[in-house]
Amino acid sequence: MTLQPSSASGNDAQPALSMENISMVFGEGDAAKTIINEISFSVSKGEFLCIVGASGCGKTTLLRMLCGLTAPTSGEIAFTGEKVCGPSRDRAMVFQDYGRALLPWRTVAQNIALTLETFGVPKREHRQRVAALADTMGLSHALEQYPHQLSGGMQQRVQIARCLAQDPKLLLMDEPFGALDAITRQGLQDEVLRLAKKNSTTVVFITHDLEEAIYLGDRVIVLAANPGRIVEDIPITISHPRNQLTTREDPQFLAHRHHVFGLLEGH
Ligand SMILES: Nc1ncnc2c1ncn2[C@@H]1O[C@H](COP(=O)(O)OP(=O)(O)OP(=O)(O)O)[C@@H](O)[C@H]1O
Ligand SMILES: [Mg+2]
Structure with missing residues (x-):
């Protein structure tokens, strides 16, 4: 990462x-x-x-x-x-309501990659960066799951990983x-x-x-x-x-x- x-x-x-x-x-x-x-x-x-x-x-x-x-x-x-x-x-913001912060039709990997898309990170770098962030937040096993399949704590981890993807200061x-x-x-x-x-x-x-x-x-x-x-x-x-x-x-x-x-x- x-x-x-x-x-x-x-x-x-x-x-x-x-x-x-x-x-x-x-x-x-x-x-x-x-x-x-x-x-x-x-x-x-x-x-x-x-x-x-x-x-x-x-x-x-x-x-x-x-x-x-x-x-x-x-x-x-x-x-x-x-x-x-x-x-x-x-500057990245983690919202209290993780349920509404995640896109339900996207997998964990795709939710994390959202920030990379927003900030124009080349697509060829996404897989590696998402994998590194998922590893940091203990989400590696859940990359292909959807938000509704995750516990509240896991969903909040996804939101934090998505914020970290923008390398916030x-x-x-x-x-x-x-x-x-x-x-x-x-x-x-x-x-x-x-x-x-x-x-x-x-x-x-x-x-x-x-x-x-x-x-x-x-x-x-x-x-x-x-x-x-x-x-x-x-x-x-x-x-x-x-x-x-x-x-x-x-x-x-x-x-x-x-x-x-x-x-x-x-x-
Ligand atoms: N866009 C807005 N228009 C009008 N009033 C607002 C707006 N946003 C917040 N307020 C009012 O400002 C006050 C503070 O709201 P805020 O959400 O910042 O409080 P908070 O300390 O975060 O509360 P909580 O701990 O319940 O989350 C509230 O009275 C709220 O109704
Ligand atoms: Mg508040």
């Missing part, structure tokens, strides 16, 4: 992504509603940022703006020094594991974390689940609703590689859990 080469630290501390005073208002006149109010933050190259917040606080809206699918009402978003003003091959994930059972979710958490660190991919990961945020994140941003705004931006310095049992029992993990739980309860 042809993802970016790894860097030793996984975090080169150079800002990759920046949001400056981002606001989003939906509707006009008396019906106008501020969904996001003056949010600013930046993310370093290779950093894994998790964002948690209550339902409706604007998480998906924020991610769609980072992807370039929606323009903010005001403020500036830049990725690797360039203003974000539309979708780009450098920024991976945007919108509650990607929310509908999966705990064991499948933990397995995919570890795979995404391993891949992101190996390839120095910058990740913005949205979740409702504060433990998932602390387990995965180098940083956790807590949002409040009405309007969506940052309550706290918390560095998570728990060492890597993380482990589903020992990390979750680490006193630092438990202290963060108490703290973030309190913040979410208070908003």
Whole structure:
């Protein structure tokens, strides 16, 4: 597979992504509603940022703006020094609803190849690249199957493989594991974390689940609703590689859990 080469630290501390005073208002006149109010933050190259917040606080809206699918009402978003003003091959989005993200009439291999077709990768390279991505995501045995023949976890793996096919520098994930059972979710958490660190991919990961945020994140941003705004931006310095049992029992993990739980309860 042809993802970016790894860097030793996984975090080169150079800002990759920046949001400056981002606001989003939906509707006009008396019906106008501020969904996001003056949010600013930046993310370093290779950093894994998790964002948690209550339902409706604007998480998906924020991610769609980072992807370039929606323009903010005001403020500036830049990725690797360039203003974000539309979708780009450098930025890939994994949607929560994998059932609707996959094309049901295409096999796993054809779903993964969709990205290669979109970005004009020569057809003779498809088979090898699809095989490498399927291998990475544990899908090699399912290449000729259709989405309805797969479990939820497998379908989400296909969506992630399809995103990785575009060699993204920024991976945007919108509650990607929310509908999966705990064991499948933990397995995919570890795979995404391993891949992101190996390839120095910058990740913005949205979740409702504060433990998932602390387990995965180098940083956790807590949002409040009405309007969506940052309550706290918390560095998570728990060492890597993380482990589903020992990390979750680490006193630092438990202290963060108490703290973030309190913040979410208070908003
Ligand atoms: N295109 C739109 N037009 C009008 N209102 C919208 C639009 N998109 C989102 N909203 C509103 O913006 C608010 C935030 O929505 P968003 O989907 O970003 O929330 P969220 O934090 O992702 O919620 P959840 O956790 O339930 O997924 C909601 O009140 C929603 O109704
Ligand atoms: Mg959402």
